[in-house]
Amino acid sequence: MRVLFxxxxxxGHINPAVALARMVQERQGGSQVLFVGAKGxxxxxxxxxxxxxxxxxxxxxxxxxxxxxxxxxxWQTLKNLRLSRREAADILDRFQPELVVGTGGYASYxxxxxxxxxxxxxxxxESNAVPGLTTRQLAKVADRIMVGYEESRDxxxxxxxxxxxxxxxxxxxxxxxxxxxxxxxxxxxxDARPLLLSYWGSLGAEVMNEYMVDFFRxxxxxxxxAFHQIHGAGRDFAxxxxxxxxxxxxxxxxLREYIYDMPTVMQAADLVLCRGGAxxxxxxxxxxxxxxxxxxxxxxxxxxERNANVLAQQGGAVVLLEPVCSGEVxxxxxxxxxxxxxxxxxxxxxxxxxxxxxxxxxxYDTLLTLLREN
Numbered sequence: 533m534r535v536l537f538x539x540x541x542x543x544g545h546i547n548p549a550v551a552l553a554r555m556v557q558e559r560q561g562g563s564q565v566l567f568v569g570a571k572g573x574x575x576x577x578x579x580x581x582x583x584x585x586x587x588x589x590x591x592x593x594x595x596x597x598x599x600x601x602x603x604x605x606x607w608q609t610l611k612n613l614r615l616s617r618r619e620a621a622d623i624l625d626r627f628q629p630e631l632v633v634g635t636g637g638y639a640s641y642x643x644x645x646x647x648x649x650x651x652x653x654x655x656x657x658e659s660n661a662v663p664g665l666t667t668r669q670l671a672k673v674a675d676r677i678m679v680g681y682e683e684s685r686d687x688x689x690x691x692x693x694x695x696x697x698x699x700x701x702x703x704x705x706x707x708x709x710x711x712x713x714x715x716x717x718x719x720x721x722x723d724a725r726p727l728l729l730s731y732w733g734s735l736g737a738e739v740m741n742e743y744m745v746d747f748f749r750x751x752x753x754x755x756x757x758a759f760h761q762i763h764g765a766g767r768d769f770a771x772x773x774x775x776x777x778x779x780x781x782x783x784x785x786x787l788r789e790y791i792y793d794m795p796t797v798m799q800a801a802d803l804v805l806c807r808g809g810a811x812x813x814x815x816x817x818x819x820x821x822x823x824x825x826x827x828x829x830x831x832x833x834x835x836x837e838r839n840a841n842v843l844a845q846q847g848g849a850v851v852l853l854e855p856v857c858s859g860e861v862x863x864x865x866x867x868x869x870x871x872x873x874x875x876x877x878x879x880x881x882x883x884x885x886x887x888x889x890x891x892x893x894x895x896y897d898t899l900l901t902l903l904r905e906n
Contacts, residue, residue, distance in 0.1 A: 533564070533630055534628060534630050535563060535632075536566050536629035536633070536647070537567050537633050537634075538569070538632065538643040539634065539639065540573040540637035540639045541570065541573055541575075541639075542574070543574070543578070546569075548659060548702045549567065552633065552702060552899075553582075555893075565584055566586075566627050567585065567586045568586070568589060569586055569588050570637060571591075572588075575588075576588065588619075589616040589639055590619060591612050591613065591639050591642065592612050613641075613642070616641075616642040617642045620642040624650065629647070629652060631655070631899060631903055632644055632647035632648075632652055632653070634657070634670060636657070637666065638666060640656065640666050640670065644656060644670050644674060648670075648673040655676035655677075655898065656671065656674045656678065658678070658680065658684065659810035659811065659814065660680070661810075662684070662687055662838045663679075663687055664832065665833075671688055672692070676697055677692060677696045678698075678699040678898060679696060679697070679699070680698075680700055680810060681698070684698070697898050700818075700887070700888025700890075700894060701811065701814035703814050703815050703889065703891065703892075704795065707798065707799065709795070710795070710796060715800035718793075719796065719800050725758065725759050725760055727762070727797075727801045727802050727803075728759050728761040728804075728866055729800075729804045730744065730747075730762070730764070730805035730806070731763065731765075732807050732826075733766065733806075733807050737807070740826060740857070741765055741768040742775075745772055745775045746859025747859045747866075748776055748785060750859065750860070752780065752782065752785060756782070757785060758871070759802075761785050762786045762788065762791065763785075763786065763787055764788050765788065769788075773787065798816075801821060802870060803822050803866060804822070805824045806825060806826075807825070807826060807828050807836060808825045808826075808828065808837060808840035810839055813840070814888075816849075817883045820880045820884035822879035822883060823843070823849040823883075824849070825851050825852070826851075826862075827851065829853075842886075843886065846885070848880075849883070850865060850869070
């Protein structure tokens with residue numbers, strides 16, 4: 533079987549495709565997999581590290597601006613779109629895929645669109661609660677529209693809903709390999725105090741990490757903190773270290789540059805303080821973790837806020853918007869939740885009810901059914 537995956541732009545688009553590609557190779561011996569991404573995108577770094585071949589097309593975004601620079605950028609995007617269509621056609625000619633799967637990012641558009649025009653079975657996966665521009669356009673031509681949430685159906689037309697399948701978003705198997713007790717033991721946590729996991733994505737967020745400096749100061753001022761905390765600062769690690777210089781952080785409060793053992797730390801956590809990226813929220817719901825979510829205000833179409841609100845409406849999360857945040861607000865919110873085990877239990881149950889831990893299996897079955905139909 534020859535399967536082409538097209539994705540890019542963010543890890544939230546790339547990781548689901550990688551999980552699916554691995555499943556295809558495991559289940560279908562001798563299968564050939566090719567990835568197509570955008571020239572200059574992070575997929576050029578991530579995909580080869582995962583051991584998959586990658587080709588690229590020349591594609592860029594549209595800016596919602598009528599400024600001279602915005603108009604110039606959008607004119608170049610139109611030129612790139614024409615070029616990407618030719619590049620996509622060349623890739624399809626060479627690889628001859630039996631199935632094309634788009635998991636988001638601008639590169640998906642020319643490739644899936646060209647494949648659909650040729651009658652090649654196509655599917656798109658949207659991990660955000662509300663579809664982005666690329667998915668909205670491809671939903672008109674794709675044979676299957678796979679979505680992460682049941683609530684997402686309403687974002688598609690009546691005709692498109694006939695092709696919508698609720699699959700969830702794939703989560704790495706490492707998140708399911710330990711119990712909470714085993715994860716706490718692996719981290720060396722020996723007392724009964726709860727654990728807070730906090731991070732703002734793989735790169736961090738400067739404004740939010742400034743608030744976390746105040747957060748750490750408030751925790752350290754308690755002498756013996758009321759809870760353990762592991763915080764991933766990302767690229768702001770050095771600045772946070774410098775800002776906390778002179779404060780004697782107790783061992784319960786860990787400041788890390790990156791959280792390389794995220795499946796273990798998240799499984800051990802009682803509460804997670806984070807952004808609202810689709811992949812992160814899929815991990816939280818898959819293992820039933822309550823969360824305080826501060827959506828990034830810098831994401832197109834407020835995707836993170838809309839993702840977070842789906843969880844909040846079901847009682848699994850508390851949503852705070854960045855403009856109202858401060859170290860004090862975050863600390864009071866987190867402290868209040870961690871001191872209320874009954875509420876945390878209810879939030880955990882709500883998260884679990886929304887989770888789809890077998891998302892990769894559902895998508896794989898959906899793709900096989902699509903192939904059989906064709």
